Amino acid sequence: MAHLSVRKDSESSLASTEHKDHKPGKVKHFFKGIMPTLSKLSKAFLLPIALLPIAGVFLGVGAAIANAADSQTALWYFGTVLNKMGDVCFGNLPILFTMSVAMAYTKDAGVAALTAVVGFLVMNGMQAALLGVGTPDQYGNPTWTLLFHKDIPNGLITSNIGVNSLNTGVFAGIFVGAIAAGVYNKFHKTQLPQAISFFSGTKLVPIITFFAVIPLSFIFMILWPWIGKGLATFGTESGKLPMGLDSFVFEIAERSLVPFGLHHVFYAPLWWTNAGGSISQTFNNANDVWSADLNAMFNGIKGTQWLTNWIGSHSEWASTYSVTLDQTGWNNLYQSISNNPSKDVQDLWAAMGDQTMMAKTLANLKVINFTDLQDLGLNLGRFQSGKFGFMLLGLPMAALAMWLTVPKQNRKQVMGIYISAAFTCFLTGITEPIEYTFLFLAPWLFYGVHMPLAAVSFLLAGMLHTHVSMTVSGGFIDYIVFGVIPYFSGAVSGSDGWLSMFGVLFVSVGMGPIYFFAFYFAVKYGKVMVPGRDTSTDGADAKLFTKDDYKAQHGQNRDGSPLESNSYTSSKSAVETARYDKAAKIIHFLGGQTNVVDVDACASRLRVTVKDSSIVNKDGIMSLGGSTGALIRGTSVQVIYGGEQEAIKPRMIEILSIQRKQAKMGVSAVSNSNTPIASTTPSLKVMLVDENMMVDCPKCGEKFQVELINDHMKQKSVTKKPTAKKIVAKKETTKPVVKKAVAKPVAKKETTKPVAKKTAAKPVDAHKESADFLKNVEAKYKKELAAKKPVKSADKNMSSAQRAKVDGSDSITEARSELQKHANQLRKVAKDRKIKVKNVNLRDMTKKELITYMQTIANTINSAK
Incomplete structure (x- = not known):
C-alpha cells in the first residue's frame, strides 16, 4: 500500500502568514481560487x-x-x-x-x-x-x-x-x-x-x-x-x-477563453x-413598428411582402387562422402564436437563446421558419454557424500544413497522428488535438493566427445570413443533421434560402486554403517544433498535445487549480479527526478496502457488502463504540448505530476512494488539498489527501496527477526499449574489455540475484508464513494452551464471547483478525493441495479455538507430505 506524505501544519501556517498582510497576495489568491470555480462551472455545462x-x-x-x-x-x-x-x-x-x-x-x-x-x-x-x-x-x-x-x-x-x-x-x-x-x-x-x-x-x-x-x-x-x-x-x-x-465579436471572445476552459x-x-434573442421579443418589436407606421410597413418587406412570403410557406396555418394580406391578417397571425393553447407553440413563443430558438423553430416549421424570422430582424445561428467554416476544412488544412513542415524522413512516422486529428475535426468538430498542439508549443499561433481566422469565419457566416445550428461543434455530422435535413424540411424559404444552409460550405472552402498557407509559413518560418519536426529523433514517439498537457505546462490541474497548492492544511477539529479515524478503523476491521464492495446506510444501520465475511472482525467494530449490535449474513454486514451511520458512511466512501486510487497506482502520493482521508492502519494519524494528489513516477521520479500517471508510464516503457537495445549492442562491440574489467562485478551481480529473490519473497509462501506465525503463538501461549478448560455440554449454546471467558481466550492478546487471516491461509493451502479439513465458521470460534483449529490443519498438511 502506498504511503501518504503530508506537509506539516507549521509549513502551511507559515505560508499563510506570509501573505496575511499583503493585498497583492490576496488578489493573487482570489484569482487562483476563482479559476477552478469557473472551470468547474464550465465542466458542469x-x-x-x-x-x-x-x-x-x-x-x-x-x-x-x-x-x-x-x-x-x-x-x-x-x-x-x-x-x-x-x-x-x-x-x-x-x-x-x-x-x-x-x-x-x-x-x-x-x-x-x-x-x-x-x-x-x-x-x-x-x-x-x-x-x-x-x-x-x-x-x-x-x-x-x-x-x-x-x-x-x-x-x-x-x-x-x-x-x-x-x-x-x-x-x-x-x-x-x-x-x-x-x-x-x-x-x-x-x-x-x-x-x-x-x-x-x-x-x-x-x-x-x-x-x-x-x-x-x-x-x-x-x-x-x-x-x-x-x-x-x-x-x-x-x-x-x-x-x-x-x-465576429462573439468568436473573438469565445475562442480567447478556450485555453482556460x-x-x-x-x-x-x-x-x-x-x-x-427572443422569439416573443422579435414579434413584439415587429408589432410595435407596424402599429406606429402602418402605411410604411405595408410598402416594405415587413408588410404585405412579408405576409405574402409567409403565407406561401405556411398556407395551412394561414388558412386555419385567417391570415390575410392586411393589418387584420397580421393581427390574426400574431395572436395565433402568442396566445395559442398548444404546448408546442407556447414553447416556441417563449423560446430564447440562439440554440434554443433554432431547436424550437425546427420543431414548429408549420408556424415559422428561419427565413421568416430573418426578415423580422432575428438572424438565428449567428453564434453557431461560423464554426463550420474553420472546423470542416480550416483546422484540418492547418493539420495538413503542419505535417508538410515535418522533414521528409519523418513524415511517414507522424502521418497517422495528423491525418486522424484532421479527420476527427472534419467529422465531429472536435478540435482539441490540433488546437492544443500549437497552443502548447506556440501560443502566438493560437492567438495571432487561429483566433482571428476563426472570427473571420463567423463574420462571413453572419454576412451570408447562414442558419445552421449545431450541438457542440461544427463537424460534418452536425452539418447533415442541422443543415442538409432542415433545408429539405422547409426550414428556409425564398429564392436565396439555399444560401442560408449551404453558405457555410462556401465559407469553409474559402477558409481552408487560408488556414493552410497561414499555418505552413507560420510554422516553417516561425520555427515551431510541431510533432515530427525534431530531426534528432525518428518521430516514432511524436504525439499531438491535449488540454491536460497544456494545463500541466501552466502548473494547473484539469479544473484550473494549481498543481502544488500552498493552501494545504491539516488543521481539523478533534471531533472531525476522530470521525475519520473511526471510519478508517471500521474499514480495517471489515478486512480492508480490498474486501469492501459497497457502503450504504438506512435509518439506523450501516450496511456494508463485503467479498469475504469470514475475515470481518465484528468484535473490533463493536469495540469502537456507538453501535448497539452487528449482524453478518452471507456477504452483508449490518452495524446498528441508530443515527451515527449517516456520519460514518460518507467518510468511509471518501477513504475507500483514495485508498483504491493509491492501490491502483502503487506509488507514493503527495497531497495538495484539504480533503480529509484516513490511513489504512487505524493506529496511524489521520491524514488529508484529495483527488488531485500528485504521484511519483517509479521510473523517472517526476510528479504527475493520478489520472495522468498511467499514460506517462506507458510512454516511459515504450521509450526505454530502444535505449536498452543500444546499450546491449555497445556491450557486444566491446567484448574484450567487458571480459577483463567486468568479470568480477558480473559475478557479484549473479550472487546478489538470489538475495534479491529472497528479500522480494512475494507475500512469502502462505504456508510458511502462517506456520511461522503459529509456532510463535504456540511458544508465546504455551501455558494457556496447555491449561485446557473444556466447555461443559450444558454450555454448548454459549456465544463465542462467553466461551472465551471460560477457555482462557481473554488472555491471548493477538488480534482476532490476524488469527482468522492465518487460519484462512492454512485452510486455503490445504484446499490447494486437495487435503480435506473441517470447514467451520471462524467468526464463531474463540481465539483459543482458532489456534487449536490452526494446529489441526497444520498437522494434517504436514502428515500429508
Whole structure:
C-alpha cells in the first residue's frame, strides 16, 4: 500500500502568514481560487451539452419526417414521436443545468442532484403562488403581475416542468444547483442529536436546501423582470450590428477563453437565455413598428411582402387562422402564436437563446421558419454557424500544413497522428488535438493566427445570413443533421434560402486554403517544433498535445487549480479527526478496502457488502463504540448505530476512494488539498489527501496527477526499449574489455540475484508464513494452551464471547483478525493441495479455538507430505 506524505501544519501556517498582510497576495489568491470555480462551472455545462447531439438528431430527423408526411398518418406519427423525444431535452435545459451544476461541485453526488431538483421546484412553486394575471396589453396579449411588478410581458413567463414561473433560461438553474452543492458539501456529514438523528447526513441536505432557495426565489422575483427585459433588449439590439459584426465579436471572445476552459460559461447565456434573442421579443418589436407606421410597413418587406412570403410557406396555418394580406391578417397571425393553447407553440413563443430558438423553430416549421424570422430582424445561428467554416476544412488544412513542415524522413512516422486529428475535426468538430498542439508549443499561433481566422469565419457566416445550428461543434455530422435535413424540411424559404444552409460550405472552402498557407509559413518560418519536426529523433514517439498537457505546462490541474497548492492544511477539529479515524478503523476491521464492495446506510444501520465475511472482525467494530449490535449474513454486514451511520458512511466512501486510487497506482502520493482521508492502519494519524494528489513516477521520479500517471508510464516503457537495445549492442562491440574489467562485478551481480529473490519473497509462501506465525503463538501461549478448560455440554449454546471467558481466550492478546487471516491461509493451502479439513465458521470460534483449529490443519498438511 502506498504511503501518504503530508506537509506539516507549521509549513502551511507559515505560508499563510506570509501573505496575511499583503493585498497583492490576496488578489493573487482570489484569482487562483476563482479559476477552478469557473472551470468547474464550465465542466458542469458539459453534461447537458453532451445530451444535445442525440437530442438534436431526433429533433431534426423527426421534424423532417413529420413535415414531409400527411397529417395523422403512420409516418407522421413516427416523425412526431422522434421530434418530441429530442424537443423535450431542449425544453428542459434549466432543470438539466440545475442537476449538472450540483453534481459538478460535489464529485457527482446523486443526492446533490436530487436536492437541486427539490430546490428548483420550491423556487418556481413560490413564484407561481405569487404570480397574478395583469391587464392585457394593446395587442391583447396577457401580462402578469409579481410582487410590485406590473404588466410583465408574456414572454418572460413560461412553464418550468409544469409550473408557471419566470422564464430565466438556464440562469436560475445554475444558481439553484450551486446552492444545492454548497449545502451538500457543508452538511452531508452532519451528525444531529440522537433524538432527531434520523435526519442526519444526506437526509439533512434537501431539508436545508428547501429553506435556502427561499431568499433566492425572492431575489429573482425582484430583479429578473428588469434583468430579463435588459437581456432581451441586448439580444435584439446586438442583432442589428451590420455585416455580421456581432458574430465576429462573439468568436473573438469565445475562442480567447478556450485555453482556460471558460468558453462554455461565455456562450451559455447567448445560446440558452434571451441575451441571444427572443422569439416573443422579435414579434413584439415587429408589432410595435407596424402599429406606429402602418402605411410604411405595408410598402416594405415587413408588410404585405412579408405576409405574402409567409403565407406561401405556411398556407395551412394561414388558412386555419385567417391570415390575410392586411393589418387584420397580421393581427390574426400574431395572436395565433402568442396566445395559442398548444404546448408546442407556447414553447416556441417563449423560446430564447440562439440554440434554443433554432431547436424550437425546427420543431414548429408549420408556424415559422428561419427565413421568416430573418426578415423580422432575428438572424438565428449567428453564434453557431461560423464554426463550420474553420472546423470542416480550416483546422484540418492547418493539420495538413503542419505535417508538410515535418522533414521528409519523418513524415511517414507522424502521418497517422495528423491525418486522424484532421479527420476527427472534419467529422465531429472536435478540435482539441490540433488546437492544443500549437497552443502548447506556440501560443502566438493560437492567438495571432487561429483566433482571428476563426472570427473571420463567423463574420462571413453572419454576412451570408447562414442558419445552421449545431450541438457542440461544427463537424460534418452536425452539418447533415442541422443543415442538409432542415433545408429539405422547409426550414428556409425564398429564392436565396439555399444560401442560408449551404453558405457555410462556401465559407469553409474559402477558409481552408487560408488556414493552410497561414499555418505552413507560420510554422516553417516561425520555427515551431510541431510533432515530427525534431530531426534528432525518428518521430516514432511524436504525439499531438491535449488540454491536460497544456494545463500541466501552466502548473494547473484539469479544473484550473494549481498543481502544488500552498493552501494545504491539516488543521481539523478533534471531533472531525476522530470521525475519520473511526471510519478508517471500521474499514480495517471489515478486512480492508480490498474486501469492501459497497457502503450504504438506512435509518439506523450501516450496511456494508463485503467479498469475504469470514475475515470481518465484528468484535473490533463493536469495540469502537456507538453501535448497539452487528449482524453478518452471507456477504452483508449490518452495524446498528441508530443515527451515527449517516456520519460514518460518507467518510468511509471518501477513504475507500483514495485508498483504491493509491492501490491502483502503487506509488507514493503527495497531497495538495484539504480533503480529509484516513490511513489504512487505524493506529496511524489521520491524514488529508484529495483527488488531485500528485504521484511519483517509479521510473523517472517526476510528479504527475493520478489520472495522468498511467499514460506517462506507458510512454516511459515504450521509450526505454530502444535505449536498452543500444546499450546491449555497445556491450557486444566491446567484448574484450567487458571480459577483463567486468568479470568480477558480473559475478557479484549473479550472487546478489538470489538475495534479491529472497528479500522480494512475494507475500512469502502462505504456508510458511502462517506456520511461522503459529509456532510463535504456540511458544508465546504455551501455558494457556496447555491449561485446557473444556466447555461443559450444558454450555454448548454459549456465544463465542462467553466461551472465551471460560477457555482462557481473554488472555491471548493477538488480534482476532490476524488469527482468522492465518487460519484462512492454512485452510486455503490445504484446499490447494486437495487435503480435506473441517470447514467451520471462524467468526464463531474463540481465539483459543482458532489456534487449536490452526494446529489441526497444520498437522494434517504436514502428515500429508
